[in-house]
């Protein structure tokens with residue numbers, strides 16, 4: 001499968017604080033990759049670099065074998081950790097925005113997922129609950145036919161009963177050769193869908209492995225291995 005993300009010697013500081021240290025990482029298509037680390041370990045910072053939202057860093061980042069720019073923006077479908085809708089927007093305004101912005105947006109897919117998750121077509125987004133907003137945002141992101149999906153905490157505000165539906169939405173809505181990079185704290189709920197996992201600690205990648213190999217080697221779940229590594 002093709003090399004979709006290649007990071008070499010990435011270092012990022014906020015003021016004097018080093019938040020990403022010598023990050024080297026190569027990720028291929030056809031994989032769902034879990035980006036796992038405790039609060040403040042650098043997950044969102046790394047994700048923002050990949051999405052071109054943070055431009056000041058040292059090192060080299062290639063997306064689909066090109067520098068971050070117009071091409072990477074086109075092929076990455078990104079779910080940020082905070083909702084980005086304007087207060088006045090209805091769900092149908094947001095759908096129209098995605099139709100206008102992205103050639104690869106599948107409106108029919110979004111409408112059918114909204115129906116499945118009981119989200120109405122003309123409701124004001126600010127009147128949706130936190131979890132409903134997150135579901136709606138995930139629907140928009142997964143209804144693009146992107147090469148790379150980057151999902152920052154997609155299960156954050158979703159109730160346990162709906163998590164399976166969200167996982168199902170992720171699993172069934174990406175092309176076989178696409179890459180899904182997903183950060184989460186809810187490892188136990190989601191680990192079954194990971195092909196690979198990355199552990200990040202104080203801005204350093206301390207582990208990057210195939211999840212099945214890791215489980216076999218350590219005879220434990222990813223959740224337990226994570227707890228052991230981070231002693232929490």
Ligand SMILES: Nc1ncnc2c1ncn2[C@@H]1O[C@H](COP(=O)(O)OP(=O)(O)OP(=O)(O)O)[C@@H](O)[C@H]1O
Pocket residue numbers: 014019037038039040041042043044045046
């Ligand atoms: N805009 C900023 N200015 C200064 N420091 C920042 C800024 N954003 C993040 N940091 C710091 O960078 C470090 C990494 O933060 P980051 O948000 O990437 O962590 P995270 O792993 O995503 O955490 P969480 O799991 O809590 O979301 C933290 O120490 C944080 O305080």
